[in-house]
Amino acid sequence: MPGFLRPLVGSLACWATQRKLRNLEAIYGTIFRERLEMIEKSKNPADEPVDFLQKLLRHAHKHRPNELTTDQLTRRFLMSNLGFLYQTSFAMVNLVLNIASSGTQYHTASVLRREAEAFLTEAGDDPSVLWTRENCDRMIYTDSAARETLRLNTHTSRT
Secondary structure (H helix, E strand, C coil): CCHHHHHHHHHHHCHHHHHHHHHHHHHHHHHHHHHHHHHHHCCCHHHCCCCHHHHHHHHHHHHCHHHCCHHHHHHHHHHHHHHHHHHHHHHHHHHHHHHHHCCCCCCHHHHHHHHHHHHHHHHCCCHHHHCCHHHHHCCHHHHHHHHHHHHHCCCCCCC
16 A cells, blocks of 8 residues: 555544544543542542542552543553453353363363252342352352463463
C-alpha cells in the first residue's frame, strides 16, 4: 500500500473502535469524576468503595496524575477487563482439560460429579443458599482440582 494512503486507511479501519471508545468515555466519565472527587475528599480509604475501579483510580491519582483523563482511564479500565476475561477463560479451559485428561484410575470426573450432586441436593432450589462462601468452601475436591490446575497451568507456562 502506498505510504500516503496509510493514514487514511488506518483512520477508516479504526473508526468503529474509536466511536465505541468515545461512547464508553461518555458513560464512564461521570463515574470516574465522582470516584476521583471521592478520593480527593476522603481522608480514610476505608470510606471508599472496595473494587477494582477504585484501586485503579487511587493508583493513577497517586502515581500517574498526568494520566487522569477520561480517555486514558477508559482505555486502562477496558484493557484490565480484557485481561481478566482472558485469564479466567484460560483457567476454566485448563480446568476442563485437566479433568478430562486425568487418568481413569483417579475417577476425577465422577468424584467431582458426586460432590456437586450432593451439594446441589443439600441446597435445594434456592440459589441464595447454594452459592454462599461457606458452601463453596465445603467443595474440597472441586477446590483441589481448581488449585492444582492453577498451579500447573499458569498463564505464562501455557503451551
